[in-house]
Amino acid sequence: MPATKPRPNLRIGYGFDSHEFHPGIPLKIGGVTLPYDQGLGGHSDGDVLLHAITDALLGAIAAPDIGALFPPSNPKWKGADSVVFLGEALKRGRNAGYAPANVDASLVLAAPKIGPHTAAIRARIADLLGIPADCVGLKAKTPEGLNLQNTAIAHVVVLLEAHKSARKKKR
Numbered sequence: 596m597p598a599t600k601p602r603p604n605l606r607i608g609y610g611f612d613s614h615e616f617h618p619g620i621p622l623k624i625g626g627v628t629l630p631y632d633q634g635l636g637g638h639s640d641g642d643v644l645l646h647a648i649t650d651a652l653l654g655a656i657a658a659p660d661i662g663a664l665f666p667p668s669n670p671k672w673k674g675a676d677s678v679v680f681l682g683e684a685l686k687r688g689r690n691a692g693y694a695p696a697n698v699d700a701s702l703v704l705a706a707p708k709i710g711p712h713t714a715a716i717r718a719r720i721a722d723l724l725g726i727p728a729d730c731v732g733l734k735a736k737t738p739e740g741l742n743l744q745n746t747a748i749a750h751v752v753v754l755l756e757a758h759k760s761a762r763k764k765k766r
Contacts, residue, residue, distance in 0.1 A: 602757065606693055608655025610647035610751040624702070624709070624747070625716035625733070626678055626723060631707045635747055638667035638675075644700060645677035647749035648720065651698070652684035655755045656691040681723055693755035695724045699732035703748040709735035 620634025625644040635641030649661050658664075665672045665680055688694065698720065702709055709716070713733055721728040738744065 602692070604757045605696075606655040606755040608651040608653070608753045608755065610649065610651030610654060610753070611749065612643045612646035612650065612661075613746055613748040614641045614643050616745050616747065622707070623677070624712075625700075626681075626719040627712060627716050629707060629712055639665070639672055639680070640674060640677050642677035643747045643749045644702065644716070644720075644751070645681050645723075647700065647751040648698060648724075648753065649677070649680045649684045651751045651753040652681070652688055652695065652755070655753055656688055656693060658684070658687050658691075678723065685724070688755060689758065692757055694758040695726050695753055696756040697726070697730045697732075697754040698724065698751060699753075700734070700749060700751045702733070702735045703738050703741075703743065703750075704735065704746070705737055705744045709733075 614635035614637045616633040617636040618633050620636065620641065622629045622631040622634040623640050623642040626642065635643055646661055653660055653664070661680055664683060665675070685695070713735075717728050717731045717733050721731045724731070738746070738748075
């Protein structure tokens, strides 16, 4: 009988999401409501950053993606707070024996300027993930020459570590 390989102590996940801006909707990015005259359309609250983080967490443990777990066809998720999706991804990660150690995100959008809100967004994400704020990277870029003036895009990479209880079980 072949020996089973030990589970890795680290896992990496990548997430991507995009939404179009629409008037009359609050703008939520990273769990923070930003002052702006448009928000991001989507079946839920359209929080492009939390959606990408959720998918990165799920991908790191080879779980189904956000669309499979929270399908837009299900009216239950209409207008839902994306924190719910993130919470489910974290729970699945913990059940698989992993916890977030670090997250790095890039936002691509023409407006609003993210710089004045970076600290608040990083702090909120850190709080939601249960990691220090200095373990949350956040950059914002403009979509120069990409014809994406009415869109927000998020790219995210997460690093998961086997949590202490999982490490003890492996020994």
